Amino acid sequence: MSAKVVDQTNYEPKIIMFACNWCAYAGLDLAGTSRLTYPANITVVRTMCSGRIDPSFVVKALTDGADGVLIGMCNYGDCHYINGNYKAMKRFLFLQKMLDDFGIERARVRIEGISASEALKAKRVITELVEELRRLGPLKIEEE
Amino acid sequence: MKEKPKAAFYWCSTCGGCEESVVDLAEKILDVVAAIDIVFWPVALDFKLEDVESLKDKEIAVCFINGAIRTSEDVHVSKLLRQKSQLIVAYGSCSHLGGIPGLANFWNKESIFQKVYKEAPTIQDETPILPQEETEINGLTLTLPKFFNTVRRLDEVIDVDYYIPGCAPNPDLLLEAVQLILSGNLPPKGSILSPNRNMCEDCPLERKEEKIQLQSFFRPFEIIPEPGRCLLEQGIICLGPVTRVGCGALCMKVSMPCRGCYGPTDGVQDMGTKFASALASIVDIDDDQQFMKLIASIPNYSGLVYMFSLPSSYFKRKNMEAVKNE
Numbered sequence: 001m002s003a004k005v006v007d008q009t010n011y012e013p014k015i016i017m018f019a020c021n022w023c024a025y026a027g028l029d030l031a032g033t034s035r036l037t038y039p040a041n042i043t044v045v046r047t048m049c050s051g052r053i054d055p056s057f058v059v060k061a062l063t064d065g066a067d068g069v070l071i072g073m074c075n076y077g078d079c080h081y082i083n084g085n086y087k088a089m090k091r092f093l094f095l096q097k098m099l100d101d102f103g104i105e106r107a108r109v110r111i112e113g114i115s116a117s118e119a120l121k122a123k124r125v126i127t128e129l130v131e132e133l134r135r136l137g138p139l140k141i142e143e144e
Numbered sequence: 145m146k147e148k149p150k151a152a153f154y155w156c157s158t159c160g161g162c163e164e165s166v167v168d169l170a171e172k173i174l175d176v177v178a179a180i181d182i183v184f185w186p187v188a189l190d191f192k193l194e195d196v197e198s199l200k201d202k203e204i205a206v207c208f209i210n211g212a213i214r215t216s217e218d219v220h221v222s223k224l225l226r227q228k229s230q231l232i233v234a235y236g237s238c239s240h241l242g243g244i245p246g247l248a249n250f251w252n253k254e255s256i257f258q259k260v261y262k263e264a265p266t267i268q269d270e271t272p273i274l275p276q277e278e279t280e281i282n283g284l285t286l287t288l289p290k291f292f293n294t295v296r297r298l299d300e301v302i303d304v305d306y307y308i309p310g311c312a313p314n315p316d317l318l319l320e321a322v323q324l325i326l327s328g329n330l331p332p333k334g335s336i337l338s339p340n341r342n343m344c345e346d347c348p349l350e351r352k353e354e355k356i357q358l359q360s361f362f363r364p365f366e367i368i369p370e371p372g373r374c375l376l377e378q379g380i381i382c383l384g385p386v387t388r389v390g391c392g393a394l395c396m397k398v399s400m401p402c403r404g405c406y407g408p409t410d411g412v413q414d415m416g417t418k419f420a421s422a423l424a425s426i427v428d429i430d431d432d433q434q435f436m437k438l439i440a441s442i443p444n445y446s447g448l449v450y451m452f453s454l455p456s457s458y459f460k461r462k463n464m465e466a467v468k469n470e
Binding site: 055056059060062063083086087089091093094095097098101103104140141142143 | 250294412413414416417418420421423424425427430432435436439444445446447457458459460461462463464465
């Protein structure tokens with residue numbers, strides 16, 4: 001495989017965001033109604049709870065063409081289902097360990113607590129991740 | 145007399161345990177031989193590749209191939225057998241999921257050759273010799289098969305009709321498969337010829353607590369497990385929750401944890417991430433720092449959960465390029 005040549009002008013990172021219904025998704029909704037602008041690189045998948053987000057969803061997204069994945073959960077103590085976000089965080093920590101083993105940069109997958117009122121934080125996190133992915137370049141999965 | 149259906153056995157990159165499991169049929173192998181004619185079985189019978197080449201297309205009724213795809217020879221013979229056989233059965237974990245040889249996907253050809261032929265201690269103090277695909281000796285050319293960078297499953301190279309999982313497969317599964325094929329009452333193509341149920345359903349060990357709440361993990365040699373009690377509940381990592389039945393829970397019967405050789409149940413492709421999901425929810429530590437310490441206490445988590453299934457995981461192999469760039 002040839003060395004990574006990042007075309008900064010044409011490369012647009014693709015990001016899949018898994019957002020829980022009660023906090024992160026509502027936070028994004030608030031960003032929309034507040035007319036905040038954030039990069040259009042994200043595609044949001046809504047789940048009822050971040051505890052539903054299996055590490056296999058994230059890995060499947062990455063192998064199917066996403067350059068990065070963002071998991072939006074409630075802040076600790078805020079979970080609508082009491083402890084779903086704690087589970088999401090534990091799964092994420094396992095996933096980070098696995099990403100290391102597979103030679104995928106940790107920075108491509110990020111987890112953040114975004115409450116329903118944190119539209120500005122949603123904007124900031126998405127912008128930061130897009131910038132980070134621009135720096136890292138497209139995700140290439142070695143096949144052979 | 146009516147001609148008996150022809151069968152063939154072949155090994156790709158494998159340890160030979162699958163061949164052993166065929167022999168493990170014991171006296172039942174006589175029933176198998178009475179019903180079918182074995183035309184190719186490199187490990188046990190003296191047939192050559194030319195014998196297979198001389199057969200007509202689709203002349204072999206069923207061919208059992210075990211072992212992962214590691215070299216160009218594996219690909220060549222698999223393709224030849226596909227051409228000559230009506231049915232191909234991927235036999236054993238290696239051809240079904242990639243198996244133990246598939247763990248080599250955490251490295252690549254370069255790093256494996258480096259370790260094996262250059263760094264490994266040797267009694268010969270000479271410059272290391274790397275295997276070459278072609279060598280000239282006395283005007284003759286000797287050849288070796290090409291060694292691939294990545295270990296693949298059998299179905300990534302040829303079309304596979306059925307799968308018999310296990311490392312090594314339970315001989316009863318082979319007998320059932322042979323009977324099924326002889327009866328002509330075939331299941332849908334691509335079926336795994338082992339029940340689609342979860343290991344915990346068949347496991348003889350019992351859970352004592354309502355909810356598993358772990359504070360620490362143990363390796364099997366670190367504690368003496370309580371007999372008859374769920375191993376996961378005692379902190380020994382057991383892959384039963386993501387594994388398919390068929391083996392008869394042999395490991396758990398002797399208090400050894402399941403390592404997932406039968407692969408996942410239908411609908412799950414990647415065992416490791418599913419198991420991470422399951423394992424995370426039974427750990428009773430809410431502090432992230434402490435949880436990270438707990439994860440770090442597992443030596444080689446990915447090697448453990450993908451022990452038999454790395455080439456069938458989503459990533460299939462380690463991204464060597466990304467590591468270089470860091």
